[in-house]
Amino acid sequence: MTYRPSFAEIDLNVIRNNYQLSCQQAPASKQLAVIKANAYGHGAVQVAKQLEDIAPAFAVAFIDEALALREAGIRSPILIMEGFFRAQELSLASEKGFWLMLHSPEQIEMLEKTPLPSPLNCWLKVDTGMHRLGILPEHVPAILERLTKRGKLAQSPVLATHMANAEEMNNPLNQRQIDRLRQLGKDTNSPLSQANSAALMQLPASHSNWNRPGIMLYGCSPLVQRSEQIGLQPAMSVYSEIIAIRELKKGDAVGYGGCWQARKPSRIATLAIGYGDGYPRSTDSQCEVFLHGQRATVAGSVSMDMLGVDISHIPEARVGDKVELWGNNIPVTELARRVNTLSYELLTRVNQRLPKHFVD
Incomplete structure (x- = not known):
């Protein structure tokens, strides 16, 4: 019980409705529900329980967030978008069924050298123009070949990138990023993930096998007018x-x-x-x-x-x-x-x- 008369009210049904609206923007894709940073302040465990029957997977930033969800009984796949920081996290990820986003040569080397109880489900972050994290596109085919030969992958990795300017519909970098990832997907016959909330809402060319709605699930898209048009509500x-x-x-x-x-x-x-x-x-x-x-x-x-x-x-x-x-x-x-x-x-x-x- 709390006595101070101040609180945040979270409407979980609104989040569920917002997630379903995100699915309607790209019905041919799977929508991975991003619940990092305690579901953007809304309560990651509660949000995950509300969406677990309709979301095929969740995404968090680092392994501690994923472990908290597992401890709360969430059994769905969980993508760790910063991957891992130390080699000992790899066995833990394999044991708990986490998906890892690989974004650096150092991570690739650690994965190659670390014995695992079973192959991992991995995504590969590709730097198509944001220049924050990711493997350069020209290095991706060789990395995929290395990991496949070593038997480290449970299945073909999803190639993912992050849109740097998706809020600006006419920014020329958007199309360059889309084209780079799509070409890489064709060259390697790999599934793709590109669209964040803003891209999902206004850049249909970015829609791919997996989209990653985040802020729009909570009714606070970066595209205010578009939010109203598709019916998002604040949670x-x-x-x-x-x-x-x-x-x-x-x-x-x-x-x-x-x-x-x-x-x-x-x-x-x-x-x-x-x-x-x-x-x-x-x-x-x-x-x-x-x-x-x-x-x-x-x-x-x-x-x-x-x-x-x-x-x-x-x-x-x-x-x-x-x-x-x-x-x-x-x-x-x-x-x-x-x-x-x-x-x-x-x-x-x-x-x-x-x-x-x-x-x-």
């Missing part, structure tokens, strides 16, 4: 309560540093939530919350545990009233734009101190 709403109300005179300041001053007699509510819970400290008076069917602006600097809100135009507001920080009325994408960041960051910053209430 997370963050709430708090008014714990105090102050009547201010003109010129009175609010919060650390006195950066906000009342231009007229004002009524300020204090909410029991702050940057220690994941709400961004970099907010200003352009950021808004929602209560009594209206928006209200943030007043003063955000503290670790509290923040102020100008409720001068909402006379009915009282201590104990529920306030939405983001959700159906204040989109997290809107708040992210206000503070010059991404919805990805705000969602994943929601930490363990802020309880999660799951709706199923």
Whole structure:
């Protein structure tokens, strides 16, 4: 039981619906549900259980995240997108049935040298232009031949790449990346994976054997207008309560540093939530919350545990009233734009101190 009146509400049915919408964008493909970073702050175990009967596989960033899912009873295939860091993880991956993304010559060498109880399911990351991780395309055929000869692979690896500019429909790098991976797939007769959320939504040429929807599962695609068109809905709403109300005179300041001053007699509510819970400290008076069917602006600097809100135009507001920080009325994408960041960051910053209430 928790007593503090602040929490994140996660609607698991919304995530399920969003996943099904992602499938409709590419019905000829398989959709691997990306649930790294605790399912983008939404609860990886709960999301995996909600999707396990309809998603053919999940993806996480590293083996610790995959192990937590196995310990919670998730039996589906799990792709580890950063692969492995040390050789001892290979036996563990084989034992637990994890799929590994190989992205470097060092990983290839470790895999070749390490005895395994059974061959691994592997994907091969190909650098087609993002220049972050991946094997250069011209080196891929020789690597596939080496791994096949050594009996390290349970089946033909999926060749995967990551789109660097999929949010920009007309960026010329998009087509170059698509063409490079498709040609490599033809040359090696390999299955492919290319589309992330943005590419899945607006670059059909990137759709392949496996797509990797991530942020769109949680209703916060990087393509705001397109999100509305296909029916995505936000799965997370963050709430708090008014714990105090102050009547201010003109010129009175609010919060650390006195950066906000009342231009007229004002009524300020204090909410029991702050940057220690994941709400961004970099907010200003352009950021808004929602209560009594209206928006209200943030007043003063955000503290670790509290923040102020100008409720001068909402006379009915009282201590104990529920306030939405983001959700159906204040989109997290809107708040992210206000503070010059991404919805990805705000969602994943929601930490363990802020309880999660799951709706199923």
